[in-house]
Amino acid sequence: MEMPPSASATRVDVPRALKDAAIAGLLAFGMFLPLIGFRTYQTMSNELALEGRPGLLAIFVGLVMAASLLGSLVVRPLAERRAAMRKPGASVHAARMRATIAKWFTPFALGFMVLYPFMVWSFAGTQGSVKWIDNFGIQVLIYIMLGWGLNIVVGLAGLLDLGYVAFYAVGAYSYALLAKEFGLSFWILLPLAGILSAFWGILLGFPVLRLRGDYLAIVTLAFGEIIRLVLINWVDFTNGYAGISSIPRPSFFGIPFNADDDGFAAVFGLEFTPLYRTVFLYYIILGLALLTAFVTLRLRRLPVGRAWEALREDEIACRSLGVNTTNTKLTAFATGAMFGGFAGSFFAARQGFISPESFTFVESAMILAIVVLGGMGSMIGVAIAAVVMIGGTEIMRDLDFLKLVFGADFDPTQYRMLLFGIAMVLIMIWKPRGFISTRDPTAYLKERKTVAATFVKEGRG
Amino acid sequence: MTNAPILTVEHLSMRFGGLVAVDDLSFSAREGEITALIGPNGAGKTTVFNCITGFYKPTEGRMALRHGNPAIFEELAALTASSLRSRHRQDGALYLLERMPDYLVTQKARVARTFQNIRLFRGMTVLENLLVAQHNPLMKASGMTLFGVFGLPVYTHAEHHAEEKAAKWLERIDLLDRADDPAGDLPYGAQRRLEIARAMCTDPVLLCLDEPAAGLNPRESAELNDLLLSIRDETGTSILLIEHDMSVVMQISDHIVVLDYGVKISDGVREEVRNDPKVIAAYLGVEDEEVEKVSSEVGL
Ligand SMILES: Nc1ncnc2c1ncn2[C@@H]1O[C@H](COP(=O)(O)OP(=O)(O)O)[C@@H](O)[C@H]1O
Numbered sequence: 001m002e003m004p005p006s007a008s009a010t011r012v013d014v015p016r017a018l019k020d021a022a023i024a025g026l027l028a029f030g031m032f033l034p035l036i037g038f039r040t041y042q043t044m045s046n047e048l049a050l051e052g053r054p055g056l057l058a059i060f061v062g063l064v065m066a067a068s069l070l071g072s073l074v075v076r077p078l079a080e081r082r083a084a085m086r087k088p089g090a091s092v093h094a095a096r097m098r099a100t101i102a103k104w105f106t107p108f109a110l111g112f113m114v115l116y117p118f119m120v121w122s123f124a125g126t127q128g129s130v131k132w133i134d135n136f137g138i139q140v141l142i143y144i145m146l147g148w149g150l151n152i153v154v155g156l157a158g159l160l161d162l163g164y165v166a167f168y169a170v171g172a173y174s175y176a177l178l179a180k181e182f183g184l185s186f187w188i189l190l191p192l193a194g195i196l197s198a199f200w201g202i203l204l205g206f207p208v209l210r211l212r213g214d215y216l217a218i219v220t221l222a223f224g225e226i227i228r229l230v231l232i233n234w235v236d237f238t239n240g241y242a243g244i245s246s247i248p249r250p251s252f253f254g255i256p257f258n259a260d261d262d263g264f265a266a267v268f269g270l271e272f273t274p275l276y277r278t279v280f281l282y283y284i285i286l287g288l289a290l291l292t293a294f295v296t297l298r299l300r301r302l303p304v305g306r307a308w309e310a311l312r313e314d315e316i317a318c319r320s321l322g323v324n325t326t327n328t329k330l331t332a333f334a335t336g337a338m339f340g341g342f343a344g345s346f347f348a349a350r351q352g353f354i355s356p357e358s359f360t361f362v363e364s365a366m367i368l369a370i371v372v373l374g375g376m377g378s379m380i381g382v383a384i385a386a387v388v389m390i391g392g393t394e395i396m397r398d399l400d401f402l403k404l405v406f407g408a409d410f411d412p413t414q415y416r417m418l419l420f421g422i423a424m425v426l427i428m429i430w431k432p433r434g435f436i437s438t439r440d441p442t443a444y445l446k447e448r449k450t451v452a453a454t455f456v457k458e459g460r461g
Numbered sequence: 462m463t464n465a466p467i468l469t470v471e472h473l474s475m476r477f478g479g480l481v482a483v484d485d486l487s488f489s490a491r492e493g494e495i496t497a498l499i500g501p502n503g504a505g506k507t508t509v510f511n512c513i514t515g516f517y518k519p520t521e522g523r524m525a526l527r528h529g530n531p532a533i534f535e536e537l538a539a540l541t542a543s544s545l546r547s548r549h550r551q552d553g554a555l556y557l558l559e560r561m562p563d564y565l566v567t568q569k570a571r572v573a574r575t576f577q578n579i580r581l582f583r584g585m586t587v588l589e590n591l592l593v594a595q596h597n598p599l600m601k602a603s604g605m606t607l608f609g610v611f612g613l614p615v616y617t618h619a620e621h622h623a624e625e626k627a628a629k630w631l632e633r634i635d636l637l638d639r640a641d642d643p644a645g646d647l648p649y650g651a652q653r654r655l656e657i658a659r660a661m662c663t664d665p666v667l668l669c670l671d672e673p674a675a676g677l678n679p680r681e682s683a684e685l686n687d688l689l690l691s692i693r694d695e696t697g698t699s700i701l702l703i704e705h706d707m708s709v710v711m712q713i714s715d716h717i718v719v720l721d722y723g724v725k726i727s728d729g730v731r732e733e734v735r736n737d738p739k740v741i742a743a744y745l746g747v748e749d750e751e752v753e754k755v756s757s758e759v760g761l
């Protein structure tokens with residue numbers, strides 16, 4: 001077989017690679033020296049002492065240099081050769097392949113999510129599976145739902161909202177307070193919490209109608225903080241920092257999940273285990289998330305949804321076509337907030353305890369990161385990003401095998417944020433517009449073609 | 462043939478701080494005609510459009526648009542005295558545009574516009590662009606979204622109708638085979654035509670075009686002339702046109718208004734304006750005294 005003419009151009013340049021690796025190592029040394037090179041601890045006499053950790057520092061710097069060498073000696077030449085060898089027909093083939101994957105991905109993912117608790121159950125047994133269904137499955141689904149809710153505001157309407165967690169909080173506190181005060185059931189309070197959140201969404205919407213971009217981001221950020229501060233300081237109403245505990249849990253059509261004689265296990269003649277409640281909660285949040293997806297997909301194909309996207313593309317043009325942009329923005333805020341409220345009331349019902357600590361800015365940032373990483377506007381992309389980010393952090397809680405690399409006193413949870421940040425930077429380098437950056441048109445005459453990312457405006461307000 | 466006015470602009474002034482962009486401008490656009498607004502760069506033409514379409518609130522002046530019977534203009538004094546935006550009668554309606562926000566000018570008074578710098582929804586397909594333009598009737602058909610979410614036939618029927626209307630316009634501007642491509646992917650000339658079709662999808666009685674021929678080659682420019690003439694003749698929509706390209710202006714406009722430094726310097730049919738020394742001077746950049754000299758020489 002003939003070598004393509006450009007093969008010589010992709011020959012590896014070893015001295016150059018070594019130089020790059022050295023520079024990367026130097027940078028890593030500078031960065032990690034204060035972060036990892038030292039550790040403070042308290043001595044027996046309660047004094048703070050400094051301890052050097054040269055070994056750990058060396059491992060990190062070594063890893064960075066190795067990654068740099070690997071990149072310039074193996075990955076890049078390979079990628080270049082592949083690009084040079086690519087035949088004209090290959091891209092058509094790749095596109096067809098991608099289309100097939102896209103076609104089967106959604107049904108496969110849906111089936112997986114529905115069967116997930118049973119698969120975990122059969123693999124990990126009754127004892128082990130609670131963790132995987134609760135910490136992993138339910139947690140990821142909550143964030144998928146929050147991501148999809150925020151996606152309406154940021155991804156579709158293009159309004160940068162940094163205070164989304166406020167609506168999550170409104171939903172959670174609505175459920176917690178109303179359930180405790182009036183003893184109303186979860187299924188009545190769920191829509192009520194959604195409506196209350198939507199109301200707050202409109203309330204936030206009004207003052208920010210004229211703001212765009214950075215200014216909008218700042219005001220929504222402030223709104224999120226105001227809600228949190230109210231929750232902290234209005235002690236009579238919210239119990240302040242201490243939060244609200246023993247929030248009623250959802251029951252199975254009136255049958256509680258407990259070890260009593262009229263509990264779920266007893267009624268159905270099963271042996272009691274907390275797993276039943278967990279599985280039940282899993283299916284509730286799965287249902288809520290799918291409802292969010294269904295409604296959003298439907299709305300996108302309706303005039304409201306098209307107006308949201310048109311607003312993201314060009315607000316002035318929207319107004320010149322007779323679109324009431326005030327209403328369009330308010331419906332986007334309200335719809336997004338409503339799904340945040342649903343998720344919030346589910347969160348309160350699942351935890352049984354809530355406090356302002358669960359609704360900090362970091363939470364808003366996390367949800368926004370999921371939307372950005374997933375690809376703004378793309379529902380599948382957002383779901384993938386939620387699995388990667390939330391699933392990733394949950395897995396990192398027990399990365400005990402890392403102790404084999406870094407020594408026995410290495411605590412992986414302390415490095416979560418660091419690893420998280422590195423992963424995000426890498427993903428943004430690899431896919432600057434998120435996992436799925438193409439846009440699906442909402443109507444077509446002859447053929448549905450996806451819109452390439454370069455044409456689509458990003459939700460920067 | 463002198464048709465009745467559909468739009469009258471009276472004593473319109475727009476000041477930005479100390480700058481007088483439009484100074485006491487009065488003119489009218491007649492029904493079923495193409496009225497051209499011309500003038501050198503910075504003369505205030507776009508500003509006039511922004512006032513008519515509600516994007517700017519004019520410092521002073523009255524802009525009245527009518528639907529239906531021309532006799533409705535009798536109501537103008539009464540409408541102005543009231544604090545209302547419009548007055549409706551059995552045989553028509555009268556709107557005071559300076560009292561309406563931009564989106565209502567399109568939605569209620571049915572004035573549509575295009576922009577000097579094309580403003581398409583680039584990330585949406587050509588078809589979607591034309592569907593957004595039909596937002597208001599579709600929104601009504603979707604029962605403010607409720608019927609739509611449940612996929613009721615009322616809505617699916619309306620959407621089908623909207624797609625047909627879009628297809629009709631795409632055929633007319635020769636873009637039917639690009640219907641499912643992103644608008645940002647179209648060549649420049651096609652984008653200009655699409656923007657006009659999008660404005661027409663709002664069913665306007667008055668179409669305002671801001672330099673539609675800018676950047677077009679001579680062949681595209683000739684096609685644009687045909688499109689505008691066919692819009693005028695077949696849909697009966699009146700057109701208000703800002704244009705630099707004299708070949709377009711002189712070939713298709715029924716009536717020309719000339720602006721210079723925000724002031725109207727000429728107003729009339731093609732021949733009158735073409736031979737007006739003030740217009741020639743403004744376009745050639747001649748000083749005022751010379752204009753007077755030229756005027757006296759030609760005996761004005
Ligand atoms: N929003 C604005 N703020 C300040 N000055 C403006 C604004 N819009 C237009 N102008 C000024 O008004 C004058 C007329 O502008 P414009 O109407 O765009 O001219 P034309 O369209 O005839 O070329 C210019 O001097 C321009 O700088």
Ligand SMILES: [Mg+2]
Nearest residue numbers: 506507508577
């Ligand atoms: Mg202009």
